[in-house]
Amino acid sequence: MVKSKSWTMVRHFEGAPKPEDFKLEERELPSLKDGEILLESVFLSVDPYMRPYSKRMMKPGDVMIGSQVARVVESKKPAVVVGTYYVANVGWTTHFISDGTGMHALSLDWPENLPRSLSLGAVGMPGCTAYIGLLEVCNAKEGEVVLVNCAAGAVGSIVGQIAKIKGCKVVGSAGSDDKVTYLKEIGFDEAFNYKTVSSLEEALKNASPEGYDCYFENVGGKYADVALQQMNQFGRIAVCGAISMYNDSVPQTGPYIQPVMLFKQLRMEGFICYRWIDKFPDMQKQLLQWVSEGKLKYHEHVTNGFENMPAGFIGMLRGDNIGKAIIKV
Numbered sequence: 001m002v003k004s005k006s007w008t009m010v011r012h013f014e015g016a017p018k019p020e021d022f023k024l025e026e027r028e029l030p031s032l033k034d035g036e037i038l039l040e041s042v043f044l045s046v047d048p049y050m051r052p053y054s055k056r057m058m059k060p061g062d063v064m065i066g067s068q069v070a071r072v073v074e075s076k077k078p079a080v081v082v083g084t085y086y087v088a089n090v091g092w093t094t095h096f097i098s099d100g101t102g103m104h105a106l107s108l109d110w111p112e113n114l115p116r117s118l119s120l121g122a123v124g125m126p127g128c129t130a131y132i133g134l135l136e137v138c139n140a141k142e143g144e145v146v147l148v149n150c151a152a153g154a155v156g157s158i159v160g161q162i163a164k165i166k167g168c169k170v171v172g173s174a175g176s177d178d179k180v181t182y183l184k185e186i187g188f189d190e191a192f193n194y195k196t197v198s199s200l201e202e203a204l205k206n207a208s209p210e211g212y213d214c215y216f217e218n219v220g221g222k223y224a225d226v227a228l229q230q231m232n233q234f235g236r237i238a239v240c241g242a243i244s245m246y247n248d249s250v251p252q253t254g255p256y257i258q259p260v261m262l263f264k265q266l267r268m269e270g271f272i273c274y275r276w277i278d279k280f281p282d283m284q285k286q287l288l289q290w291v292s293e294g295k296l297k298y299h300e301h302v303t304n305g306f307e308n309m310p311a312g313f314i315g316m317l318r319g320d321n322i323g324k325a326i327i328k329v
């Protein structure tokens, strides 16, 4: 009998998630039936969406939602070979039985020198999100100026680098000096620590006196109020996330955006990456190629041990990570 461990959500989060909001549970899995496979997790992903989606999709006692890279340890499905790897959206759990639906196999010729955890980050959902938001939603063009916040994170760090590949000028903001150093290392033209600048408005103006054509929005709230004022005529804003608002119990109110949207003739579009799910394989191929060629740098913030998964999640929301936050079992 195989024992599976899972992290469940004890209660809905109030403000920032806390360690006591999670419970580690164990259960025995049944024997495999024909057509089924048994998988064990190797890497798990912790992502900001888990905070708002826990409220929308989960009830107390449910296993935390999320994706992982898992290895096949037993197979009663002829097409699935023991030892192969899959990305599966099965939540925070160490072992699971599947009939293969809702999972996708990692390419058998995955490069030896690259960690498979990249399929949860630069070459996975966050990488595709960066690609879509920048190229499909913002429609960024060579010579334009791109602003991205959460710039040192899983999505933001890829946004900036794709923008450079496409010939844009890139400005990024992040929450520590180490993150700013990292952004410069991976090719951002300008980067600043939004927590220590005396004025966000001045920092944005100094970084790009010529304004911004594209704004890849990950933060929302007060940051957006200031950034929108720096947009150029016909600027495009891809609303990818609003992490500064995810822990709010009382919705924020603020300056209203209609005047700036109107007089600068801006276009703002919210997007969820899975609208482009059919294009994921092509995008992933391109992202993997850029990574292999060294054109796209990646960094992972790895938390070791499944038992530390809540701490890894809480730390990522707090800003501990440079690049993709990963849990290594």
Ligand SMILES: NC(=O)c1ccc[n+]([C@@H]2O[C@H](COP(=O)([O-])OP(=O)(O)OC[C@H]3O[C@@H](n4cnc5c(N)ncnc54)[C@H](OP(=O)(O)O)[C@@H]3O)[C@@H](O)[C@H]2O)c1
Residues within 6 Å of the ligand: 047, 048, 049, 125, 126, 129, 150, 151, 152, 153, 154, 155, 156, 173, 174, 175, 176, 179, 218, 219, 239, 240, 241, 242, 243, 244, 245, 271, 272, 273, 274, 316, 317, 318, 319, 320, 321, 323, 324, 325
């Ligand atoms: N629309 C989609 O399909 C889609 C898909 C994936 C992700 N997203 C969104 O993209 C954004 C980035 O996600 P990610 O996976 O790349 O996460 P990430 O940037 O790797 O990690 C989250 C980062 O958010 C920053 N942060 C936390 N609280 C903040 C606050 N109050 N104000 C400003 N920054 C704050 C922290 O960095 P600092 O140190 O810089 O503060 C932290 O490192 C999130 O908003 C997420 O919801 C959307």
